[in-house]
Amino acid sequence: MKGIRHTWLIALSLLALSCSDDESGYEKITAEDGEEFSGGTSTVINATAEAFGFASATLTPDQSVDFGVGNSLFRQSWVTAPSSTTARDGLGPFFNAISCSACHFKDGRGRPPSFDGEMGKGLLLRLSLPGTDAWGGAIADPIYGHQLQDNALLDVTPKGVYTITYQNITETLADGTIVQLRSPSYHINALAYGPLAPGVLVSPRVASQMVGLGLLEAVPQATYLSFADEHDANGDGISGRPNYVYDKESNSIKMGLFGWKANQPNIRQQVAAAFVNDIGITSPVFPDEHGPAGFDFSGIPNGGTPEITDVAFNRVVLYSQSLSVPVRRNHDAPNVLRGKKIFSDIKCASCHIPKMQTGNDYYLQGLRNQTIRPYTDMLLHDMGPGLADGAPDYLATGNEWRTPPLWGIGLISTVNGHTQLLHDGRAGNITEAILWHGGEAENSKNMFKQLTAAERQDLLDFLNSL
Template identity: 55%
Template sequence: MRYLNHVIYIAQSLLLVSLFSCQNDDDYIPLVAEEREAFSGGETTVFDVSANAFGFQAPNIGQENGLVFFLGNSLFNQSWVTAPASTTARDGLGPLFNSRSCSGCHFKDGRGRAPLFDGELSHGLLLRLSIPGKGINGENIPDPVYGSQFQDQGIQIVDSEGNIKVTYQNISITYPDGATINLQKPTYSFENLSLGTMSDNIQISPRVANQMIGLGLLEAVPDATLLGFADESDSDNDGISGKPNYVYDVASNSLQLGRFGWKANQPNLKQQIAAAFAGDLGITSSLFPEENCPSSVDCDTLANGGTPEITDDNLDTVTLYSSTLAVPGRRNHDEQLILEGKQLFEQAQCIACHIPKMETGAHPIPALENQIIYPYTDLLLHDMGNDLADNTPDFDANGNEWRTPPLWGIGLIEAVNGHSNLLHDGRAKSIEEAIVWHGGEASASKEAFMNFNVEERTKLIDFIKSL
């Protein structure tokens, strides 16, 4: 059963709710935070609320890994250049790409956003392309001309594929208490296509780059823990199914449990990073040695940055860096209004998918092992309803399903990245909008939130901001 490993947590919370609701002002019992609840990343936690809050190394990784972390930080932030170049360790960009560096999408190790105007180059919103069907390993079939990802930049002698255009439809939603909220629903299209038309049955899946914190901890959560959250047939009849995605692991040539990416379509962090190098920067690796090259370009005649263009040592260095970025600790976690918001979060059954607490297991990096963490996710797929659907399957994920995103650090995105855009495509401009967009399995939780009064809604949102 999905909740067996945190039944005590829920029972304690329900007891607190009972105490809170039954006491009058004279004998009200103050709410109390869990011990070490502020340490969202266990011993990897840092307490910082600045614009650099996502960029610290985990304080427990040790001196040797600390040195590798700083080298990884350099590789993560460096701009790759066109080959051939005198800087041979960072040439090989393209021929088509979305960004010149990892930090181009994950600025300050944070969250990307959609273009602000027509023709603006990508700042972390990527459009995955596919046509119906599956490849030999269960992967999506790319568009035969434009490939698996639309790239709006190219090296000097190669035209970009075109420009991304995002238009929004305004939708007004009214709460039961009469309050209103305005949502924006995006539609994606392309301009100035350089390679001709796309397939008539093209599937477009928007994906915004997420904050980088705590990724190694999520990798260290045992498969058995995540599968314990799953209830694909909804055997407990709570309306929440929780479904694992099994995806292709290149290194082992096998299907493994997916846990990274908006559809949990990557099995481990190293493959996630190598796929980003290939798709976002056009940098080959031992995992993805083929150039991301359109059929109209003879890539054999173009200089490359080596075979592969990022060495295994450097790929491992970036992986360690990405694995050991510290998780920011909670703010105001023990204040009464925040704790009341936490109760409401639990009362609305948001914790059915955003599971608060789990423990990591074995990992090649000892600092990530046996940590009690508070990521607020189950890393499983859930049907989020038609309004959020991209209608694009991805391995076992269908067109309505998305992986539950971790909520840790969500309250610091604006401080780090200067915006508060949320969900898989950044359409929600606030936490409140993101909640109201929920559908499918989350419909009951959204309805509970909308039926709270304005004070209760504010408390719940302020709790989420504290994460």
């Protein structure tokens, strides 16, 4: 009996060791309460191709009506004025797409063209010159402005077109796995109104998924500033910092939140900039038409002044603020939990902050006081020369990009039929996106490269659960 008892004691000791916080710590991981509800009460339990298109359940009845009208305005095509469809006329004269949803298909993510000449899939080229304007923003090309519109109304010549060529770069992981990366180069052709200015800087920007924008706007800016460590005081190699940008309606400088370089202070101005630059629709925020220097607008019909009314514009803004975040899938599965720990261990969570609280004074009451899990700090970070566009944007340097939220990343394939990531869609999947990280993320990338195949798969399973 003594020998049997001794055997049981050994077995129990081994069991205790296997359940303790061992070298990996995996066995102790559990899901947090409510972790699957990334958007708090603005989480939708849906993982279909429509997952990005649902209104927050917290909207009032009146707001829900406005959301529906905003949805219609977001999805429907704008047409040339004058038209019997007066609420949706005024397209152009220069544009990249004829609707918001052409770039944000099903409120999701755009991609680069698959072939030369494929139009309106959600990638555009920003143009700027070295230096800054009076407000610290980017200086426009004197002829072509801040953006290359590659489409135009009938009888109007587009500004130009662009093509992309790719150079292959090989990355080899520690276990011998080979990953091919594609480095894009952009070529602007058929310029119709004269040459680009010498030294013009070209920055590609792809349309991001729309979910959870209002929740991010509802987080107190003090929270985002608490994540900043511009001079790396803690010595961890991460030095995120805010951008400060021009807010047109208040005629003042405010913290930038939206856009790939955090160059817009709020959703309202982001929506207005997209209307005028991407579709050629004037709004209460940007009431003036944009065109090449010297272009004669006198013979071009417009859809009114402005072309989208205050009421309609406000509905599109509310729509953009109140799209729900999809519920996480398999959030408590062992492989996903292991991947979550790896995400933290290799310091991805230093920039992609998992969890935060919205404030108590956001004007959409239903988005107040929510625990959300967007996986971003909304700050600028130096991502190294591999991802650099060389184009400053207010305080953002040519190497800096705002940390994109990761919520919804696992459903991009389901909603949009592709997995092309980063600011220009160069990465064909999450692994490639990680391997493009440099600068402040160089150490995290190198730790990723040292993972075993099983560990990499757990990390990808976690990311795809978001």
